[in-house]
Amino acid sequence: MSMxxxxxxxxxELALQKRRNTPREVTxxxxxxxxxxxxxxxxxxxxxxxxxxxxxxxxxxRPWVSLLMTQAPSDPSIGITVTSPNQLSVVxxxxxxxxxxxxxxxxxxxxxxxxxxxxxxxxxxxxxxxxKIAGTIRSVGLYSASKIALELSSDQHxxxxxxxxxxxxxxxxxxxxxxxxxxxxxxxxALPDLSKKLIDGASTxxxxxKHTLGKQAVKGESHDxxxxxRGGAPxxxxxxEEHQENxxxxxxxxxxxxxxxxxxxxxxIETDKQVGLIFPDFHSGDLLYITGDADNVFDxxxxxxxxxxxxxxxxxxxxAVHIEGGLNLTMIADEQYSPYNPPVRYLRQELQxxxxxxxxxxxxxxxxxxxxVSNTALSANVSTFTFQLSKPITLPMPGGFGIFDFSESLNxxxxxxxDDNPQLVNExxxxxxxxxxxxxxxxxxxxxxxxxxxSITVKRKxxxxxxxxxxxxxxxxxxxxxxxxxxxxxxxxQSQDGRLxxxxxxxxxxxxxxxxxxxxxxxxxxxxxxxxxxxAALTTDIVLVFAGSDDEMNxxxxxxxxEPSLAGQVTLNVLxxxxxxxxxxxxxDTIAELKQAFPTANLNIVSRRLNRKDFEMxxxxxxxxxxxxxxxxxxTMAATELKTLxxxxxHIHQESYSF
Numbered sequence: 001m002s003m004x005x006x007x008x009x010x011x012x013e014l015a016l017q018k019r020r021n022t023p024r025e026v027t028x029x030x031x032x033x034x035x036x037x038x039x040x041x042x043x044x045x046x047x048x049x050x051x052x053x054x055x056x057x058x059x060x061x062r063p064w065v066s067l068l069m070t071q072a073p074s075d076p077s078i079g080i081t082v083t084s085p086n087q088l089s090v091v092x093x094x095x096x097x098x099x100x101x102x103x104x105x106x107x108x109x110x111x112x113x114x115x116x117x118x119x120x121x122x123x124x125x126x127x128x129x130x131x132k133i134a135g136t137i138r139s140v141g142l143y144s145a146s147k148i149a150l151e152l153s154s155d156q157h158x159x160x161x162x163x164x165x166x167x168x169x170x171x172x173x174x175x176x177x178x179x180x181x182x183x184x185x186x187x188x189x190a191l192p193d194l195s196k197k198l199i200d201g202a203s204t205x206x207x208x209x210k211h212t213l214g215k216q217a218v219k220g221e222s223h224d225x226x227x228x229x230r231g232g233a234p235x236x237x238x239x240x241e242e243h244q245e246n247x248x249x250x251x252x253x254x255x256x257x258x259x260x261x262x263x264x265x266x267x268x269i270e271t272d273k274q275v276g277l278i279f280p281d282f283h284s285g286d287l288l289y290i291t292g293d294a295d296n297v298f299d300x301x302x303x304x305x306x307x308x309x310x311x312x313x314x315x316x317x318x319x320a321v322h323i324e325g326g327l328n329l330t331m332i333a334d335e336q337y338s339p340y341n342p343p344v345r346y347l348r349q350e351l352q353x354x355x356x357x358x359x360x361x362x363x364x365x366x367x368x369x370x371x372x373v374s375n376t377a378l379s380a381n382v383s384t385f386t387f388q389l390s391k392p393i394t395l396p397m398p399g400g401f402g403i404f405d406f407s408e409s410l411n412x413x414x415x416x417x418x419d420d421n422p423q424l425v426n427e428x429x430x431x432x433x434x435x436x437x438x439x440x441x442x443x444x445x446x447x448x449x450x451x452x453x454x455s456i457t458v459k460r461k462x463x464x465x466x467x468x469x470x471x472x473x474x475x476x477x478x479x480x481x482x483x484x485x486x487x488x489x490x491x492x493x494q495s496q497d498g499r500l501x502x503x504x505x506x507x508x509x510x511x512x513x514x515x516x517x518x519x520x521x522x523x524x525x526x527x528x529x530x531x532x533x534x535x536a537a538l539t540t541d542i543v544l545v546f547a548g549s550d551d552e553m554n555x556x557x558x559x560x561x562x563e564p565s566l567a568g569q570v571t572l573n574v575l576x577x578x579x580x581x582x583x584x585x586x587x588x589d590t591i592a593e594l595k596q597a598f599p600t601a602n603l604n605i606v607s608r609r610l611n612r613k614d615f616e617m618x619x620x621x622x623x624x625x626x627x628x629x630x631x632x633x634x635x636t637m638a639a640t641e642l643k644t645l646x647x648x649x650x651h652i653h654q655e656s657y658s659f
Contacts, residue, residue: 008031009027009030009031010211010267010271011270011271012211012266012267012268012269012270012271013030013262013263013264013267013268013270014027014267015267015270016263016266016267016270016296017261017262017263017267019298020261020263020311022261022262022263023261030262033158033262034156034157034158035156035157035158036086036155036156036157037085037086037157038082038085038086038133038154038157039157042122042131042133042157042159043082043085045122045124045129045131046080046082046088046122046131046133047079047080047081047082049070049071049080049122049124050069050070050071050170050172050329051067051068051069051070051071051123051170051329052067052068052070052080052090052092052120052122053065053066053067053068053120053121053123053206053227053229053278054066054068054090054100054118054119054120054150054227055100055118055119055120055206055208055225055227055276056100056103056104056107056116056117056118056137056225057103057107057116057117057210057225058099058102058103058106058107058291059103059106059107061210061274062103062274062276062291062318062319063208063209063210063225063274063275063276063291064099064100064102064103064208064276064289064291065100065206065207065208065227065276065277065278065289066094066098066099066100066101066278066289067206067278067280067287067327068090068092068093068094068100068148069092069093069094069172069328069329070090070091070092070093071172072093072172072328073172074174075093075147077091078091078092078093078147079091086135086153086154086155087151087152087153087154088150088151088152088154089149089150089151089152090149090150090151090152091147091148091149091150092147092148092149092150093146093147093328094146094147094148095146095177095287095323095326095327096145096146096177097177097179097182097321097323097326098289098323098326099184099289099291099319099321100289101142101148102184104116104137104140104142104148105142108140116136116137116140117134117135117136117137117210117223117224117225118134118135118136118137118150118152118225119132119133119134119208119224119225119226119227120132120133120134120227121133121160121206121227121228121229123165123229125165125166125167125168125169125170126167126168126169126170127162127167128162128165128167128338129162130159130160130162130165130229131157131158131159131160132156132157132158132159132160132226132227132228133154133156133157134154134155134156134224134225134226134227135152135153135154135155135156136152136153136155137150137151137152137153138151138152138153139151156224160228160229162338163231163257163338163340164229164230164231164232164257164338164340164341165204165229165231165338166203166204166231166335166336166337166338167335167336167337167338168282168331168333168335168336169331169332169333170282170329170330170331170332171329171330171332172328172329173285173328173329173330174328175285175325175326175327175328176325177323177324177325177326178323178324178325179321179322179323179324180192180194180195180286180322180323180324181195181320181321181322182321182322183319183320183321184319184321185319186318186319187250187317187318187319187320188247188248188249189247189248190241190248190250191239191250191317191320191322192322194286194322194324195288195320195322196239198279198281198286198288198322199237199239199252199279199288200234200235200239201234201235201281202234202235202236202237202279202280202281203231203232203233203234203236203335203337203341204229204230204231204279204280204282205229205230205231205237205254205277205278205279206227206228206229206230206277206278207227207228207229207230207254207265207275207276207277208225208226208227208275208276208277209225209226209227209228209264209265209266209268209269209272209275209294210223210224210225210226210268210272210274210275211223211224211225211226211267211268211271211272212271212272226264226265226268228264228265230254231338231341232255232257232338232341232342232344233337233341233342233343233344234337234344235344236254236255236341236344236345237252237253237254237279238252238253238306238345238346238347238350239251239252239253240253240347240349240350249316249317250316250317250320251314251315251316251317252277252290252292252314252315252317253305253306253312253313253314253315253347254312254313254315255306255309255311255312255345256309256311256312256313257340257341257342266296266311266313269294269295269296269313270296273293273294273295274291274292274293274294275291275292275293275294275315276289276290276291276292277289277290277291277292277315278290280327281327282327282329282330282331282335283331284324284325285324285325285326285327285328285329285330286322286323286324286325286326286327287322287323287326287327288320288321288322289320289321289322289323290315290317290319290320291317291318291319291320292315292316292317292318292319293315293316293318294313294314294315294316295313295314296311296312296313297311297312297313297314298310298311299311304348305347305348306345306346306347306348307345307346307348307351308345308430309345351486355486355487355488355489356401356486356488367481368389368390368391368393368481368482368483369389369390369479369480369481369482370387370388370389370390370404370454370479370480370481370482371387371388371477371478371479372385372386372387372470372473372477372478372479373386373387373388373453374386375470375471375473378457378554378555378557378558379550379551379552379554379555380550380551381459381460381471382457382458382459382460382513382552382555383457383458383460383470383471384436384455384456384457385455385456385457385458385470385473386437386453386454386455387453387454387455387456387480387482388452388453389451389452389453389454389482390452391452392450392451392452393450393451393452393482393485394439394448394450395435395438395439395448395451395454395485396485396486396487396490397448397487397490397492397493397524398435398438398448398490398491398492398517398520398521398523398524399434399487399488399489399490399491399492399517399518399520399521399655400434400435400485400486400487400488400490400520401432401433401434401435401485401486401487401488402432402433402435402454402456402482402484402485403430403431403432403482403483403484403485403486404430404431404432404433404456404480404481404482404483405429405430405480405481405482405483406429406430406431406466406469406480406481407429407430407481408480408481409478409479409480410429410469429465429466430483431466433456433458433516434456434457434488434516434517434520434655435454435455435456435485435516435520436455436456436457436516436517436519436520436523437453437454437455437519437520437523438520438521438523438524438527439451439527440527440531441500441524441527441528441530441531441532442531443531443532443533443536446494446498446499446500448524448527454482456516457513457515457516457519457555458470458471458513459512459513488517488655489517489627489629489653489654489655490517490521491503491506491521491625491627492521492524500528500538501538502525502538502540503540503624503625504539504540504541504623505540505541505542505620505623505624505625506540506541506542506543506624506625506626506627507542507543507545507618507621507624507625507626507627507642508521508542508543508544508545508626508627509545509626509627509628509629509630509634509635509638510544510545510546510547510628510629510630511546511547511548511610511629511630511631511634511635512547512548512549512552512630512631513552513555514629514630514631514655515546515548515555515556515629516629517627517629517655518544518559518627518629519558519559521627522558522559522562523558525538525540525566525570526562526565526566529565529566529569529570530565537569538569538570539569539570540569540570540571541570541571541620542570542571542572542573543573543575543618543619543624544556544559544572544573544574544575545575545577545610545614545615545618546574546575546576546577547576547577547579547609547610547630547634548576548577548578548579549578549579549580550580551590552578553576553578553590553591553594553605554590554594556574556576556594556603557594557597559572559574560574560594560597560598560601560603561598563598563601564600571602572601572602573602573604573619574601574602574603574604574605575604575605575614575618576591576603576604576605576606577605577606577608577609577610577614578590578591578605578606578607578608579607579608579609591605591606591607610634612637612641615638615641615642615645616645621642621645621646621647622645622646622647624647624651625651625653626638626642626647626651626652626653627653627654627655628652628653628654628655629654629655635654639652639654
């Protein structure tokens with residue numbers, strides 16, 4: 001590491017580090033990690049790059065990012081040459097409408113005086129290696145509409161870790177670029193659908209920020225830029241719109257994934273809100289360029305916008321350019337997402353639209369503690385866990401979910417890297433599980449009663465943190481916070497006169513632990529039928545199609561045990577499909593055991609997988625409301641077959657766990 005250092009932490013970086021509890025030793029050491037002189041290994045790295053993300057400012061000080069092509073088979077002059085330790089000569093291929101080039105043209109006067117600034121992040125997607133660079137632009141040569149030359153002087157060099165980088169093998173492929181959307185100067189309308197789709201599928205974005213000297217400038221700090229990679233699971237960047245009269249404002253929301261705790265990009269935003277982004281689509285070759293005004297949102301304010309996130313960056317888009325086929329790269333192998341990617345976090349408004357969130361504002365919900373009081377094994381890997389709540393709550397209709405927060409008792413602290421368990425790095429110790437029990441029903445008030453007990457049915461996952469914590473909690477001493485509830489899907493509805501209603505005929509299709517919402521619905525049926533007088537009792541005909549592996553057929557027992565008590569009100573026909581995933585699974589004759597235990601049940605179980613033709617055999621299929629919950633592949637197959645057999649789309653309800 002070079003002993004020549006120039007970076008001085010500015011007020012924005014220091015404020016973020018203090019607010020996010022960066023250890024003092026990290027703050028003190030950060031300037032030592034940033035080299036003023038380019039290390040030799042960085043020089044070698046840049047000279048071999050075939051593409052280079054780079055950013056600069058336009059005449060209004062707005063950052064624009066480009067993904068420059070620095071190798072082209074047809075033009076050997078294109079490439080990066082490190083002419084001296086801190087001097088780079090870049091000859092690059094660009095598309096003819098690249099806003100980065102427009103920004104260069106706008107700042108010609110500054111460039112003539114050596115005043116242009118730049119930042120870049122050299123990245124090799126094939127091995128997830130990346131190095132940051134920043135400095136000044138000494139000169140620009142515009143050879144043609146698709147070729148530029150840059151002379152760069154660098155004075156900041158920093159190596160970064162490979163977290164969140166999607167691995168890709170890319171090769172040069174010339175494309176025909178087309179300008180789809182050009183709002184370089186301003187934007188007061190919605191982005192095109194193609195741009196929205198690109199954002200929603202992106203696992204890679206590059207974020208440009210800048211630091212402007214303010215009144216509280218620290219001695220030695222300078223005006224500069226930064227460019228960094230942001231990555232995650234596809235869709236980790238969320239988009240929403242605000243409508244006012246004839247104008248539409250578009251916002252991007254980027255949750256902060258656990259990093260090195262330097263907070264250079266977010267620190268820059270604290271001192272200067274103007275940012276730039278580029279979203280590359282490596283499948284289509286499309287490029288979406290964005291500039292905008294950003295702000296960092298913390299703690300409860302962040303939670304209000306994006307539940308389960310305590311720090312995020314929100315960007316109001318002020319300019320956007322979408323170029324189809326603007327990237328002359330193509331993938332020659334499948335992408336490999338980073339094992340460090342946390343689950344996609346959705347906006348509160350998205351979750352509310354999906355019915356996945358309580359409509360009450362988060363701050364009005366007082367904390368409720370939940371203590372594990374019983375653990376009942378249903379199969380080798382599936383158990384029902386019952387929690388006692390510190391105060392009664394009103395549950396959603398049967399089929400809803402609960403949110404459990406174990407952070408106070410299980411938080412293992414900060415991890416920068418964790419190759420043994422990458423998910424620990426962003427672990428928030430919060431889980432959303434379907435409630436598998438229903439509250440008692442009060443016939444007089446026509447409502448499910450408040451309850452101080454809730455049950456969840458959870459499968460032990462290999463390598464799963466929270467599922468294993470639950471299954472190992474034999475002493476029932478586990479405590480957690482119960483953060484709230486929400487309605488997933490339910491067969492219960494309340495009519496305008498307050499009466500509880502259910503469909504006359506239903507089809508329940510469940511796969512594995514996807515049977516949990518049906519456990520709650522069944523429990524709700526039992527409770528209401530027992531509470532209502534005979535003449536007002538709910539009646540329905542249910543076909544339950546259940547596919548499970550190994551001994552998961554035992555998950556049918558809660559239905560079969562109580563079914564006789566509903567005689568004359570509820571008809572239940574069970575079709576089971578038992579497969580085997582485990583090599584160690586012996587022929588425990590679960591089928592015979594169930595038939596022996598419940599000889600009067602309408603039970604038909606076979607040892608094979610569920611297939612499309614099984615739906616053709618269901619009685620009165622077209623008259624039924626269908627509810628599906630299970631693995632995505634099974635739900636897709638079931639929904640497709642039901643539609644093929646004539647079931648209206650509005651009669652098919654699916655539960656998703658992607659929240």
